[in-house]
Amino acid sequence: MPSPIAPPDEPPLAPSARSLRSLDWFIFFVADVQTGFGPFVSVFLTTQKWTQVDIGLVLSAAGFVSLIGQMPGGALVDAARSERFVAGLAVTVICISALGYAALPMFPIVLSAAVLHSLASCVLGPAIAAISLGLVGHAAIGERFGRNARFAAIGNGLAAAAMGTCGYLLSARAVFVVTVLLLVPALLALRGIAPAEIDPERAHGAPPRQRAGKPPAKPGDLMHNRPLLIFAGCLLLFHLANAAMLPLMGSVVTMQSARWATLLIAACIVVPQLLVAALSPWVGRRAQIWGRRPMLLIGFAALPIRGILFASVTDPQLLVVVQLLDGVTAAVFSVMVPLVVADLTRGTGHFNLGQGIVGTFVGIGASLSTTIAGFMSDYLGSPAAFAGLAAIALFGLLMLWFLMPETRPAEE
Amino acid sequence: MRGDHGMAVTAAALLALSVAVGAALAADGTDRAEPPPATTPSAPPRATPEVTILNKHEVEGILGREVRSATDENMGRIVDVLVDHTGLVRAAIIDFGGFLGVGSRKIAVDWNALHFPQPGTPGARIALELTRDQVKTAPEYQEGKPVVVLGALGKLESWPE
Numbered sequence: 112m113p114s115p116i117a118p119p120d121e122p123p124l125a126p127s128a129r130s131l132r133s134l135d136w137f138i139f140f141v142a143d144v145q146t147g148f149g150p151f152v153s154v155f156l157t158t159q160k161w162t163q164v165d166i167g168l169v170l171s172a173a174g175f176v177s178l179i180g181q182m183p184g185g186a187l188v189d190a191a192r193s194e195r196f197v198a199g200l201a202v203t204v205i206c207i208s209a210l211g212y213a214a215l216p217m218f219p220i221v222l223s224a225a226v227l228h229s230l231a232s233c234v235l236g237p238a239i240a241a242i243s244l245g246l247v248g249h250a251a252i253g254e255r256f257g258r259n260a261r262f263a264a265i266g267n268g269l270a271a272a273a274m275g276t277c278g279y280l281l282s283a284r285a286v287f288v289v290t291v292l293l294l295v296p297a298l299l300a301l302r303g304i305a306p307a308e309i310d311p312e313r314a315h316g317a318p319p320r321q322r323a324g325k326p327p328a329k330p331g332d333l334m335h336n337r338p339l340l341i342f343a344g345c346l347l348l349f350h351l352a353n354a355a356m357l358p359l360m361g362s363v364v365t366m367q368s369a370r371w372a373t374l375l376i377a378a379c380i381v382v383p384q385l386l387v388a389a390l391s392p393w394v395g396r397r398a399q400i401w402g403r404r405p406m407l408l409i410g411f412a413a414l415p416i417r418g419i420l421f422a423s424v425t426d427p428q429l430l431v432v433v434q435l436l437d438g439v440t441a442a443v444f445s446v447m448v449p450l451v452v453a454d455l456t457r458g459t460g461h462f463n464l465g466q467g468i469v470g471t472f473v474g475i476g477a478s479l480s481t482t483i484a485g486f487m488s489d490y491l492g493s494p495a496a497f498a499g500l501a502a503i504a505l506f507g508l509l510m511l512w513f514l515m516p517e518t519r520p521a522e523e
Numbered sequence: 524m525r526g527d528h529g530m531a532v533t534a535a536a537l538l539a540l541s542v543a544v545g546a547a548l549a550a551d552g553t554d555r556a557e558p559p560p561a562t563t564p565s566a567p568p569r570a571t572p573e574v575t576i577l578n579k580h581e582v583e584g585i586l587g588r589e590v591r592s593a594t595d596e597n598m599g600r601i602v603d604v605l606v607d608h609t610g611l612v613r614a615a616i617i618d619f620g621g622f623l624g625v626g627s628r629k630i631a632v633d634w635n636a637l638h639f640p641q642p643g644t645p646g647a648r649i650a651l652e653l654t655r656d657q658v659k660t661a662p663e664y665q666e667g668k669p670v671v672v673l674g675a676l677g678k679l680e681s682w683p684e
Contacts, residue, residue, distance in 0.1 A: 361621060
């Protein structure tokens, strides 16, 4: 900018209502596409006479790729000039891999499809956050992430119900065909977002004012960003405690109640999603008014309470009520994680790399969680395992309380 | 016969019994190196292996097939079969219960508790002489640990490794 006066923080162009609504729908359909995958892969491959060894190998490979792909994926989105193109490419690749599963379930095809799906997912998440930031800017991003979380939750909930029914009535293969067909509305929604309204600099976390008169930040600088690393560490502990809680509770429920187990587990999955859909825009607004720390502390505190209740409550119906706490936690974290990363990378131009760093820590925590919980439940019983997970969550809460600074910008 | 053989072999991709036995023998090189037993003294070495034709109404694969209980509840799918060192099938592993992969677990059921429909009948399901209520408390099957096999009367039978 040649002008001596720094330009205003946000360019005057306001995103059109059509672009914002199209982003809602894109997020909705992407959530549908992603839900169509995960749980159905192993069921589908089992019906295709795959052995458990081969299924396990494919799932481990996919998990490993989605862990190491986070940072390169984020860096790629930071380097991209069109977030829209990247998002469209990623969702197309995901649907191609669904087609691979449905059409040719042979080992090399399925392994490549699983790896491609993981790689595309590493890009798609940051790309959606980047489109959001590029459209609305830092000043309004809290509310926007709240809206994103609402549409993702509605998409997840509906897709889980619809595809569960589809898999039951038709076949596991039909689920993948439906996933492929969902590509059409997803791309149509993406087309509705006007590319001119997405400021690529803003999408990478570099608003004009911060950009002016400062040398561009190097990607390595993020590794010395102390609050970002503290936040990533808190999230690692959070997911270490959180990821295994629902599966562990699911196995307790199937042990206790034979007839209602399936319905209860379905309720335990869907009820938190409903709460996320209801609460997340409110979370986004409160985070602008109260600040980030109070919201994070609320979401984090619900986790140890949930662990303790799971350890003590035995009535299966009450477990669904306890799952409301999961909804609170999920609503807070689905909004606050991209929001805090956007705060901490503001002006660096590496918002999406920041998401990749945080995502790597999340992935490490989540993948260790089931191993640790399984070990504790095998040797000490499931109440002790829940208490152990609650203790990890409490430790994370204390780390957040004592080390994590407030990240809301001082003035808007 | 039952329960006195320590050695158990898990056949990973069992499509039919004969395949599994053949694979188990082929994997053990020492068996093949020994001279054939004297029961077939005059058999000359064959140029081609013996071929048996089984039509589709005689046999079929069971991996990935859905299992129903006596009261027509969904009991999950067969994911593995356990055999002992003689190749005798002892138990089937079924992936039981849960929703969208949450809460399901693998349990071992006695081979004799399973009843198979006429092969080749479209839509026919494998029947298990157990109900969800009888199966719900069964411990999870884990490789390398003693297998708890659920018998037809709903009783637990431990199968030492």
